[in-house]
Structures are given as C-alpha cells and as structure tokens.
Amino acid sequence: MVSFKFGRTALARHHVRSPDEKALVRRLDIFLLTFGCLSQVIKYLDQQNINNAYVSGMKEDLNLLGNELNLFTTYFNAAYCIMLIPSQIILTYVRPSFWLPGLEIAWGVLTGLIAMCNSAKQIYVLRVFLGLCESSAWPGMMTLFMYWYTPTELAKRMGFYQSCQAAGQMMSGALQTAITNTMEGHHGLAGWRWLFVINAIITVVWGFLGFFMIPDLPNRPNPRAFWFKKVHAELSMERLARNGRAEPKRMTWAGVKRTFSGWVVYFIAVLYIATVLGTYGYVYFSLFLKALKRPDGSPRWSVSQVNAIPIGGSAINVVFVWVWALLSDFLETRWTLIVLQGIIGIIPCIIMSIWTRHPTSVDVSAAYASYFIAHTCLGTAPLIFAWLSDLIPQDPEARTLVVGVAVAGYYAISAWSQVLVWPASQAPYYRYGWQSALALLVLVIVMTCVLRFIDVRYLLPKRVAFQNALDAEVVAGGSLKNDEERPKDVDVKTPTTMVVAFLKTMRSFCQLSGAPAQIDHFIPELLQATDNEESEATASSKQIVGQGGRRLRSSTAQDPGSKKKHSVSGRVHEIDLSFFGSMSELTSKCELLCFD
Incomplete structure (x- = not known):
C-alpha cells in the first residue's frame, strides 16, 4: 500500500x-x-x-x-x-x-x-x-x-x-x-x-x-x-x-x-x-x-x-x-x-x-x-x-x-x-x-x-x-549507469562481486577436499566482512533510512600508510592497498591448498 x-x-x-x-x-x-x-x-x-x-x-x-x-x-x-x-x-x-x-x-x-x-x-x-x-x-x-x-x-x-x-x-x-x-x-x-x-x-x-x-x-x-x-x-x-x-x-x-x-x-x-x-x-x-x-x-x-x-x-x-x-x-x-x-x-x-x-x-x-x-x-x-x-x-x-x-x-x-x-x-x-x-x-x-x-x-x-550500489561500491570503473537501464531483479556483476564469489567458491571446494582449517586460517576476516556487508545491504533495501557512507568511510579508517587515493569517474575513493596484496596471496595459497 x-x-x-x-x-x-x-x-x-x-x-x-x-x-x-x-x-x-x-x-x-x-x-x-x-x-x-x-x-x-x-x-x-x-x-x-x-x-x-x-x-x-x-x-x-x-x-x-x-x-x-x-x-x-x-x-x-x-x-x-x-x-x-x-x-x-x-x-x-x-x-x-x-x-x-x-x-x-x-x-x-x-x-x-x-x-x-x-x-x-x-x-x-x-x-x-x-x-x-x-x-x-x-x-x-x-x-x-x-x-x-x-x-x-x-x-x-x-x-x-x-x-x-x-x-x-x-x-x-x-x-x-x-x-x-x-x-x-x-x-x-x-x-x-x-x-x-x-x-x-x-x-x-x-x-x-x-x-x-x-x-x-x-x-x-x-x-x-x-x-x-x-x-x-x-x-x-x-x-x-x-x-x-x-x-x-x-x-x-x-x-x-x-x-x-x-x-x-x-x-x-x-x-x-x-x-x-x-x-x-x-x-x-x-x-x-x-x-x-x-x-x-x-x-x-x-x-x-x-x-x-x-x-x-x-x-x-x-x-x-x-x-x-x-x-x-x-x-x-x-x-x-x-x-x-x-x-x-x-x-x-x-x-x-x-x-x-x-x-x-x-x-x-x-x-x-x-x-x-x-x-x-x-x-x-x-x-x-x-x-x-x-x-x-x-x-x-x-x-x-x-x-x-x-x-x-x-x-x-x-x-x-x-x-x-x-x-x-x-x-x-x-x-x-x-x-x-x-x-x-x-x-x-x-x-x-x-x-x-x-x-x-x-x-x-x-x-x-x-x-545501495554506491554504499557497497558495486559499480566501479565508470560513471554509474541509470537504474532504468538495469533489469530490476538482475544483480550487477563487477570485479568486486566476482572476486567475492570466487573466494566463496574456493572455500566450498576446499572444504569438500578436506582443507577447511587451512582456508579458514587465511580468509576468515575477509569472508566475515563480506557476509556482514551483504546482510547490511539486504537490510538497507528494506529500510530507506540508513547511515549513508559509513561503509565507504570505514574502509579508510585503518592504517593510513596502506592506502592510496584513487579517482574513479570523478569520485575520490581511498583504497586499502594491503587488501589487494592479501587477495593475491590468498588466491595463490588457495590454489596450493586445493590443487596440491
């Protein structure tokens, strides 16, 4: 109504x-x-x-x-x-x-x-x-x-x-x-x-x-x-x-x-x-x-x-x-x-x-x-x-x-x-x-x-x-497209969401192969943060009033030495470079754990 x-x-x-x-x-x-x-x-x-x-x-x-x-x-x-x-x-x-x-x-x-x-x-x-x-x-x-x-x-x-x-x-x-x-x-x-x-x-x-x-x-x-x-x-x-x-x-x-x-x-x-x-x-x-x-x-x-x-x-x-x-x-x-x-x-x-x-x-x-x-x-x-x-x-x-x-x-x-x-x-x-x-x-x-x-x-x-797309940093590498161009119920796939999906798939595969302890040792914080963010995004879609921009700012509240400013389509973001370092390290270790 x-x-x-x-x-x-x-x-x-x-x-x-x-x-x-x-x-x-x-x-x-x-x-x-x-x-x-x-x-x-x-x-x-x-x-x-x-x-x-x-x-x-x-x-x-x-x-x-x-x-x-x-x-x-x-x-x-x-x-x-x-x-x-x-x-x-x-x-x-x-x-x-x-x-x-x-x-x-x-x-x-x-x-x-x-x-x-x-x-x-x-x-x-x-x-x-x-x-x-x-x-x-x-x-x-x-x-x-x-x-x-x-x-x-x-x-x-x-x-x-x-x-x-x-x-x-x-x-x-x-x-x-x-x-x-x-x-x-x-x-x-x-x-x-x-x-x-x-x-x-x-x-x-x-x-x-x-x-x-x-x-x-x-x-x-x-x-x-x-x-x-x-x-x-x-x-x-x-x-x-x-x-x-x-x-x-x-x-x-x-x-x-x-x-x-x-x-x-x-x-x-x-x-x-x-x-x-x-x-x-x-x-x-x-x-x-x-x-x-x-x-x-x-x-x-x-x-x-x-x-x-x-x-x-x-x-x-x-x-x-x-x-x-x-x-x-x-x-x-x-x-x-x-x-x-x-x-x-x-x-x-x-x-x-x-x-x-x-x-x-x-x-x-x-x-x-x-x-x-x-x-x-x-x-x-x-x-x-x-x-x-x-x-x-x-x-x-x-x-x-x-x-x-x-x-x-x-x-x-x-x-x-x-x-x-x-x-x-x-x-x-x-x-x-x-x-x-x-x-x-x-x-x-x-x-x-x-x-x-x-x-x-x-x-x-x-x-x-x-x-929600702005808050979750879903769209990257260009100006945000008008929502009228997107089907309502189709998720927008970006490099961020694809990496997260890849890691989740790797965790499931490693668990099946008998290596859950090793994989959970390397990526618990990343996957836990991802799960929390998805929960917040789901809740915010049901409730209009939110605390905008906090997730964006929270990612920049860590060690200043590990960050670098980067401009995407005119918007200034702070990207934690250590995150990308850990991503490549985790990917290589997951390969060793699962395919050794």
Missing part, C-alpha cells in the same frame, strides 16, 4: 556534519548563493522595470495606447523559451563560471540601451535579445544548487534564491519611486529612463564578479575561485555519494532519450507550468491599482502609491517563500506543502472571480485582500525542483534537462496566453484570468498527489537500488 505520510525526502540520511563540511557549506553560501541571489535581484529589477516604467511615464512618452506592455512580455518570453533548453545543455559543456556571468554582462548592456529607445518597436528588439541572455540565469543556478547542496539543505537555499525575485520587485518599486521624485528630468532624461541606466551599471559590475564566485561543478571546480580548495571538491564528491547523488556529467543523446522516456519530465513540467500560471494574477497588482478610479473619474492612487503599495505584497512573498522552504527541509516533505499552497491559492481566485463580475456588490477591500493573499502561495517553484532532485538523484542529465523543459514550457505558454488571459486593456476586471487560475490550481493539487503515488510506487525502489 502506498503511504502518503510525511517521510524523509528521497534518501536523505541523518548525518552530523563535520567542521570541514560546515565550513564548505558556509563558503558555498557566501559565494555561490550570494552571487545567485544578487543576480536574481538584478534580473528581476531588469524584468520588472518595464512594468514600473510603463506606469511611471513610458506609456505617455512613447504613446503606448494598446497592448504594448503585454507584447513587451511576449517577445521576451518567446526568446527566453527558445534559448532556455540549449542554454541548459551548453551549461554541461561550458564552465558555468564563464557562461552565466558572461550572459549577465550582455543583458546588462541591453538593459541600458532601453533608456535610449523612442518607440515600442525598438524595445521589442531589445526585449528579444534580453530574453535570449536571461534564459540561463534562473534554471542554471537551480541546477548548480542540486549539485552542491544535500537534500536537507537544498529547499532552504532554493527558497532563499526564489525569494530574491520578490526582493527585486520590492527594490524596483522603491527605486522607481525614488527616481520619480528625485531624478525626473535630470540631464534631460525622464525618470523611467534613469531606471534602466542605473540597472545596467549594477548588472555589468556584478556580472564580472561571477567569474570568481561561481565554483563550477564538484568534479570540475573553477580554477579562478580563490575561495574553493581541492579538499572542498573531494568533500563535495563525498557528499554527493553519501546522499545517493550521481556526479555531474555532460548531456548525451542517450540521456535525452532516457529523460523523455520516463514519467518525471512530463509531470514536473506540467506541475511547474500550472503552479506559475495559476498564481500569476499577483503580477498585475500595480495595474489593478492604476486602473482604479474615484467616483469623479480621477485616479484613486498616485504614481508613487502605485509603485509603493505592491512592495507590501512582495514583502509577504519573501517571508512566505522562506517559510515554505524551511518547513520543507524541517518536515522533510515537498509534495504536501505544494498541495497546501494550491489550496491557499484557490481562495483569492474565487474572490476575484466574483469581484470582477460584480464589482459593485463586492467591496473593493476584498480585492485588495485577495492580491495580498495571493502573495503567500508563491513558494512552489523551490519545492518542485527540490522534489525533482529527490526523485531522480541518480540521473544528473535528466535533472538538468527537466529544469530546462519545465521553465521553457512555461515561457512558451506564457508568450501567448498572457495577452489572451490577462490583457492590459481589461484591467482590473479580467474576464477569464482568475477563473483560469482556479482551474490550474485544482490541476496542481491533483497532479501533485498522482506524482507522489508514482514516486512511492515506481521511483523509490530505483533510488534505493542506486544508493
């Missing part, structure tokens, strides 16, 4: 971090997470400023009378969608410390050029190139987090990173308000133009720092990252193995076929698209405020107020994204919190669906409350992708591709759906926006429960098998 109770995420294990591991995580937070978060703030400053500029003078200065604002978003989203999956693939071949900061510098320059535009057509062109460059930022950083953080660390970091979107929105509104009041007309430029100039400078400067702050990948560290040492790479690889994660690898055609032949890519993509589109109404809070009129026809809110009021919603967004992420790691569950956010998101959809049809019979305060409530359920994306990392830890190619497919799918649909569902000309009385959001959130709840069933029924056994 499938259980829907709280449980440890994937194969997350109770592990007390050593001082060295704590120091590594602190360094990752200081450099990798800080760069990602500030880049996210800057990215959303650049994206959100088009909305703030529109309500702060751009509409009048450029004579924008139709759905130009929607088209600005449409062109950006279309380009973003086109480049997103190729960018994810390129990220597996080009160092992230080159790719991500380089594109950030490029979009910073493009942002500054918007300040020089005098027509909507010019902005359309720049928005296309902005979409191409910015497509790498969010999915690329989310993918890096999956490689560097463990399951009990991941959701918090993803949530903190996601909350920086709201921080960017808050800063954008506050910055636009300050510019409107202080720099309007300075050096002959309108306040909305100064906003793009300032953003461009910030973006370019921060992009250059990324060349040194991004550590690249655990098995291919960044040589320019002065803060990242060789020991950190070895410890990072150990953390991957301990938590059942395969090391990063380049995208291959086999990986692409494997990804699209499984369940996960379709469920995660649809789930992500539905959650983002289902909660998208909050984006139009400023247009809602701008469209409200007093009885005499004058605007209810000034330009400064239109930019300032949504800051409160963004603050709520930041707090609740943190709350959901912290709860996810603390309770060690993803799917339950996704369902809960979907239920909360339905409430403003129902209220606004009624208000837009009957604005005179429903007080406008209900609409204000709905927009603020909508900001409390925007923490689904970090949980979805943290869940993705838990679902298929053994397949880094699939994880990278699924992130790209999910985000690209959203932008592909958003490129045309926003003009139809949320047209600016209908603000604030959208005819279909809130009703469609309601339907999507119901879909989110249903699909999350179905994916949970698939996870427990079909995906969990594969993760257990992969973790």
